[in-house]
Amino acid sequence: MAAVPLVLASLSGSAAQAAPASPAPTVDYVIVAGVPGLRWEDVSPQTTPTLWAMAERGSIASLSVQSADQPTCPLDGWVTLGAGNRALWSAAPPAPPSPGVACPDVPVEVERPDGIGAFLPDQRNVVRHNQGQLPYGAVPGALAESVRCTVAVGTGAAVAAARPFGRVDRYEPRLPQNAAELLDDCVLTMVDAGAVAATEPAARRAQARAADALLARVLAARPTDSLVIVAGLSDTDDSRRLHVVVADGPGWERGWLTSASTGRDGYLQLVDLAPTALTAMGRALPEKVFAGQPARMVPGRPDKLDAAVTQPADADREAGAQRRIATWFFGVLAAVQFALAVAVVPLLRRARMPAAPVESSSPRFGFHGLVRKASRAARPQPLAVPRPVVNLIEVLLVASALAIPAALVADAVPWWRTDHPGLLFTAVTLALLAAGTAAVRLTPAYRQTLGPLAMVAAIAAVVIAADVLTGARLQLNGVAGYSALTGGRYAGLGRVGLGVFVAGTLLVAGCLAQKVRRTWRPWVVGTVGAAGVLLAGSPYLGADAVGAIALTAGVGIAAAISTGGWLTFSRLAWATLAGLVVTAVFAVLDLSRPDAERDRLGRFLGALGDGTGGRAVQRAAASSVGALDSPLTVLAVVGAVLVWFALLRPWGGLKRLFGIYPAIRAAMAGIATAAVIGGVLGGSGLDVAGAVAALTVPMAALASLRVLDHASDRTQPPADPPTAQVVRPAAPEPAEAAPTPAADSDQRHEQGGGVRLAAKVLPWNPVDGAINT
Known part of the structure; x- marks a missing residue:
């Protein structure tokens, strides 16, 4: 209930502040020149003077070239451009790839029956494959079908300009000397300017120079009132990178390119180019065909192109380095947490010493007490773990839980700009980890x-929270964030960030709730959780409606059982009602926004409305299955095994922790609920659960060690208790009234990290000769 007004106020205020940029004026012609493999490091005044001058007067961005497969090879990039959706060029079963060759040279058959246009006989098979075998619903040739006439220059351009049945309206294998007449024939022209695929610097510069020379001829022959887009629309090997995109035309002067599909200035997707071309000509977009959104120009670019180009080039280097380092970072983290799990188990089994009343050698305890004392002395006792070892394990548990936040903060240092980025990232992360653990x-x-x-x-x-409030710069292309290369997210809260944020928010809420009276705990959990839902779900902050719904469910469960007891039907009903209300609020607000600005929740509900929800579910399932090979899956599995087979055992301590601190039990139940919902609805497999486990499981193990360490503490009886006279009265005397319990019976006095239980010494029992405690 507390989350609903906060979410409404935030979204309405943010919507009032975020006025959309004014659209660019329409043009009569659009020319798209594709240069597969072209990156910003290839662009310079000396090597590519034409492209440099074009970028200086136009708008620029980094282009993510994600298609229906990884990596995006040149033909995949061309067919994705023509489909406006993630697609593949697969006219026949693929041949076995050559060793070390990620993108083999695939021949394309182009027939010219009339000498004017062309025909691609493989196009029907390509359409059939994308429609029947892939979950994206791409229609190759959808862009050509949206205009009356298209021109294609080169084989790759023919793949993009072919209609679904294979016809290319006007085709030339090479750009003619007098190209003005050709470019004036149709409103849409595709030009294959050649690939920049070499790995040797000199050969790469030569290929970029050749592409720039062809581009100079295109610009010299361009019609008046035209928009020219240059795009490095694919990779050429398995080193996935960000590529060049430049737009030059009326209304596109000296700015950054962006789109609603990325939500971040300076970033475009390959699937955005088709809707951009149609929107620039003032034509309506086909419904439910394009996956991208039209690009627009936003101001804020540095005046000098030298300074402006360094930003997309730097983003390309960071994204490339992140792809290499993220895998081994999470792999090392999983290995470390597995080793700590193995080390914690014997500590848990030996932490709790046998519990027994304090005994005395006084003769008044009788024969039975002496016999029990002797039998316990003869029983083998586990060896106590040395205190320095326990302290070391506790510090390592804290450090492992802080590893992901430390890696996230490490991206504030430009480690990717050095010759050895992995070493610098490791050094910075370890320094931050040491500082956080020491604090x-x-x-x-x-x-x-x-x-x-x-x-x-x-x-x-x-x-x-600080990263999201400042634009999520640390998560974009960060080792502990998300990569622009995958085309999944460019702003807001990512999968790893969501898991860490959910765990941190609910644990903080549980710790704060444990400090207040029992009746106030649901309000504390609800208030802290409402702030988290607000940050995660706002489209101008976390921009993750699915994550907000998952967090809402976790907060509802945690608030319902924070006072103790079990999740009864009434509590579950209230928690479910709160989750449904917040979900409905997010759904209504998301559906009320334009299609181009909707989040995953709004797009999924829209797909259900128009009958394409099956493909959305198929894409989410494919994404979840594809995410299972992540090291985060190992973290989730290791955490689940440690909790189930160790911490929840009678000797594991977690049940005792939950009994003493019911608000912590509620928080962890909410965390588990949110992790499952966030992974299922978000199509992220076990990534969210892995990030949750990386933070929660080490701290649960540490807290369990603490409560077990003091589980057998007893209040010592007086050294010389007063003599008790054994008198058998006719009626038993009433026992001394017990002190009135506190408002919260689970509140204990903490001292030295343990729990001291108050014990009341009752009169001596003459039957067994022991003192009752």
Whole structure:
């Protein structure tokens, strides 16, 4: 209930502030020149003077060339351009790839029956394959079908300009000397300017120079009132990179390119080029065919092109380095947490010493007490773990839980610009990890049972929240964030960030709720959770409606059982009602926005309305299956195994922790609920659960060690208790009234990180000779 007004206020205020940019004036002609493999590091005044001058007067961006497969080879890029959707060129079963060759040279048969146009006999098979075998619903040739006439120059351009039945309206294998008449024939022209595919610098410069010379001829022959788009529309090998996109024409002067599909200035997707071409000519887009959104120009680019070009070039280097480093970072983290899980198990089994009343050698305890004392002394006892070893394991658990926030903050340092980016990233991350762990360890609250858990959760939640509030710069192309190369997200809260934020927010809410009276705990959890839902779900902050719904479900469950007890039907009903209300609010607000600005929730509901929801479900399922090979899956599995087979055992301590601190039990139940919902609805497999486990499981193990370490503490009886006279009265005397319990029976006095239980010494029992406690 607290989340609904906050979400409404945030979204309405943000919508009032985010006025869309004014559309560019329409043009009569659009020319798209494709240069597969062209990157911003290839562009310079010396090597590509024509493209440099074009970029200086036009608008620029980094182009993500994601198609229906990885990597995007040149023919895949061309057919994706013509479809306006993720597609593949697959006219026949693919041949076995050559060793080390990710993009083999595939011949394309182009027939010229009349000498004017052309015909691609393989086009029907390409359409059939994309419609029947792939989940994206791409229609190759949809862009050509949206205009009356198209011109194609070169084989790749013919693939993009072919209609679904294979016809190319006007085709030339090479650009003629007098190209003005050809470019004036049709409103849409595709030009294959050649690929920049070499790996040797000199050969690469030669290929870029040749493409630039062809581009100079195109610009010299361009019709008046035309828009020219140059795009490096594919990779050429398995080193996936960001590529060049430049738009030059009326209304596209000196700015950044962006689109609603990316939501970030300076970034476009390959699937955005088809709707951009039609929108620039003032034509309506075909419904439910294009996956991208029209590009638009936004101001803010540096006046000098030298300074402007460094930003997309730097983004390309960062994205390339992130792809290499992220895999081994999460792999190392999974290995470390697995080793800690193995080390924690014997500590858990030996942490709790046998519990027994304090005994005395006084003769008044009788024969039975002496016999029990002797039998316990003869029983083998587990060896106590040395305190320095326990302290070391606790510090390592704190460090492993802070690894992802430290890696996220490390992206504030431009480590990718060095010759050895992996070494610098490792050094920066370890330094930040050491600083964060020392801050937690040296804080006085560290000695309390929940102290480390609360501090680590607060650090993680604050790091993610600060990044989102400042534009999510650390997550974009960050090792612990998301990559622009995958084409999944360019702004807001990513999969890893969502998992860490959910865990941090709910653990902080549980720790704060544990400090207040029982009746106030649901309000504390709801208030903290509402702030998290607001940040995650706002389209101008976290921009993750699915994540907000998952967090809402977790907050509802946590608030319902934060006072203790089980999840009864009434509690579940209230929690479900709250989740449905917030979900409905997000759904209504998302559906009320234009199609181009909708989040995943709005797009999915729209797909259900027009009958294409099956493909959306198929894409989400394929995405979840594809995410299972991530190291985050290993983190999720390791965390689940440690919790189920160790922490939840009678000797594991987690049940005792939950009994003493019911608000922490509620928080962890909410975390598990949110992780499952976020992974299923978001199509992210176990990525969210892995990020949750990386933070939650080490801190749960540390807190369990703390409560087990003091599980057998007993209040010592007086050294010389008063003599009790054994008198058998006719009627038993009433026992002394017990003290009135506190408002919260689970509130304990914490001292030295443990829990001291108050014990009341009752009169001596003459039957068994022991003192009742």
